[in-house]
Amino acid sequence: MHKYKNISSPVIRRLPRYYRFLGELMDIGVTRISSRELSDRMGFTASQIRQDLNNFGGFGQQGYGYSVESLYTEIGHILGLDHQYKAIMIGAGNLGKAVAVHMSFEKRGFNLIGIFDNDKRKVGTLVRNIPVTDLSELESFCRDNSVDVAIFCVPKTATPEIADRLHTIGIKNYWNFSHYDISMRYDDVIVENVHMNDSLMILCYRISDENDFPQEKMAE
Amino acid sequence: MHKYKNISSPVIRRLPRYYRFLGELMDIGVTRISSRELSDRMGFTASQIRQDLNNFGGFGQQGYGYSVESLYTEIGHILGLDHQYKAIMIGAGNLGKAVAVHMSFEKRGFNLIGIFDNDKRKVGTLVRNIPVTDLSELESFCRDNSVDVAIFCVPKTATPEIADRLHTIGIKNYWNFSHYDISMRYDDVIVENVHMNDSLMILCYRISDENDFPQEKMAE
DNA sequence: TAGATTGTTAATCGATTAACAATC
DNA sequence: TAGATTGTTAATCGATTAACAATC
Numbered sequence: 270m271h272k273y274k275n276i277s278s279p280v281i282r283r284l285p286r287y288y289r290f291l292g293e294l295m296d297i298g299v300t301r302i303s304s305r306e307l308s309d310r311m312g313f314t315a316s317q318i319r320q321d322l323n324n325f326g327g328f329g330q331q332g333y334g335y336s337v338e339s340l341y342t343e344i345g346h347i348l349g350l351d352h353q354y355k356a357i358m359i360g361a362g363n364l365g366k367a368v369a370v371h372m373s374f375e376k377r378g379f380n381l382i383g384i385f386d387n388d389k390r391k392v393g394t395l396v397r398n399i400p401v402t403d404l405s406e407l408e409s410f411c412r413d414n415s416v417d418v419a420i421f422c423v424p425k426t427a428t429p430e431i432a433d434r435l436h437t438i439g440i441k442n443y444w445n446f447s448h449y450d451i452s453m454r455y456d457d458v459i460v461e462n463v464h465m466n467d468s469l470m471i472l473c474y475r476i477s478d479e480n481d482f483p484q485e486k487m488a489e
Numbered sequence: 490m491h492k493y494k495n496i497s498s499p500v501i502r503r504l505p506r507y508y509r510f511l512g513e514l515m516d517i518g519v520t521r522i523s524s525r526e527l528s529d530r531m532g533f534t535a536s537q538i539r540q541d542l543n544n545f546g547g548f549g550q551q552g553y554g555y556s557v558e559s560l561y562t563e564i565g566h567i568l569g570l571d572h573q574y575k576a577i578m579i580g581a582g583n584l585g586k587a588v589a590v591h592m593s594f595e596k597r598g599f600n601l602i603g604i605f606d607n608d609k610r611k612v613g614t615l616v617r618n619i620p621v622t623d624l625s626e627l628e629s630f631c632r633d634n635s636v637d638v639a640i641f642c643v644p645k646t647a648t649p650e651i652a653d654r655l656h657t658i659g660i661k662n663y664w665n666f667s668h669y670d671i672s673m674r675y676d677d678v679i680v681e682n683v684h685m686n687d688s689l690m691i692l693c694y695r696i697s698d699e700n701d702f703p704q705e706k707m708a709e
Numbered sequence: 710t711a712g713a714t715t716g717t718t719a720a721t722c723g724a725t726t727a728a729c730a731a732t733c
Numbered sequence: 734t735a736g737a738t739t740g741t742t743a744a745t746c747g748a749t750t751a752a753c754a755a756t757c
Contacts, residue, residue, distance in 0.1 A: 350696025367587030381598035461692035467505035472681035477569025
């Protein structure tokens with residue numbers, strides 16, 4: 270049971286980019302745009318843009334192009350930004366605090382209602398005006414509040430145990446900042462990863478590859 | 490001039506994952522592994538694993554498999570983790586501080602040597618034992634310290650101007666947390682993005698799609 | 710209407726998977 | 734040696750690009 274069927278992962282991953290660029294176009298007062306112009310600005314081919322959008326419906330008009338505002342709204346609908354989800358955060362360390370404070374959850378339909386940590390010194394302190402709760406109260410809190418999503422900002426060693434607890438009580442949507450692959454552990458969960466460490470290694474590869482230090486080649 | 494030629498992006502993006510899993514195998518004392526076993530643990534096909542690795546050389550042995558430790562070391566070399574790069578961070582807000590404190594830069598060959606912000610109240614404070622410097626000193630600092638990489642942790646409105654300044658003085662490798670597409674602005678830069686906002690929207694799509702609210706379907 | 714640009718089908722390109730000979 | 738598993742070629746699958754008829 271899916272709203273749109275057979276949408277491939279590459280298409281889905283481009284949607285936020287479209288949304289972002291259309292938002293910027295609105296900000297600077299552009300009201301209509303052709304796939305060709307979008308192509309120039311975004312670096313996708315015009316053909317790909319039209320293919321992507323036509324997975325969800327015909328939002329353009331022949332001879333005219335696309336209305337920036339209505340396309341923006343449509344993609345917002347497609348992304349489901351008009352839904353409301355209750356989220357909790359696990360881990361109130363540096364990363365957890367930064368994500369909690371930094372993200373505009375409301376704009377994306379997420380409502381952060383709880384933050385958990387097992388460090389007694391953190392329990393009771395406020396992050397984004399939300400009191401940090403002891404991790405032992407995780408289950409009772411979730412049962413009282415119909416939580417939809419858990420955000421993992423804990424070290425990788427702590428992740429599997431907490432994921433098990435959440436999975437047991439039926440919370441199966443995860444935004445994962447921990448360096449642990451939750452998706453390999455269950456087959457009925459939705460996991461979106463932000464693997465900063467992986468990203469940094471990819472940057473390292475690209476820089477090293479560009480710089481081409483021949484003496485390094487395949488040491489052994 | 491590249492160390493390895495024609496390595497496709499999907500392959501590169503899988504390398505850190507291999508590296509991570511091999512590290513975990515070492516931790517639990519596994520010394521050898523076949524592509525089949527790795528496949529079971531990681532969720533890639535055995536065929537893909539062998540194809541991926543053979544882009545860089547033949548690291549296995551027929552009838553035996555791969556040595557976990559030497560494969561781990563090899564992938565580290567391939568990723569360039571044994572190089573040393575000097576990095577600066579732009580932006581000492583919540584996100585910048587969290588990234589600065591949270592990441593093990595040294596393990597990936599990065600040495601964070603400077604943090605910049607234009608907020609006078611932040612200038613002089615310590616983050617990870619590094620004093621925050623006024624953004625106006627960016628150019629002089631970079632000229633004195635041969636900086637390789639800039640990490641963007643500033644709002645998207647501030648990004649293009651700072652990117653221009655860095656580009657002008659020859660710093661062209663960026664780790665980008667800002668919601669601005671630096672790569673569209675220049676054609677001679679290396680940009681690796683961590684777009685947390687995009688990631689959150691993708692999660693939103695997946696949850697909404699799974700939940701299948703029919704009344705939402707293609708309103709308009 | 711004529712010009713422009715979409716929606717959509719067909720062609721191409723690239724990445725993944727399967728198969729198997731080489732070989733440890 | 735026999736068994737196992739790689740390295741690598743061939744087959745398949747899927748995603749991107751090109752082309753063009755439909756239509757605003």
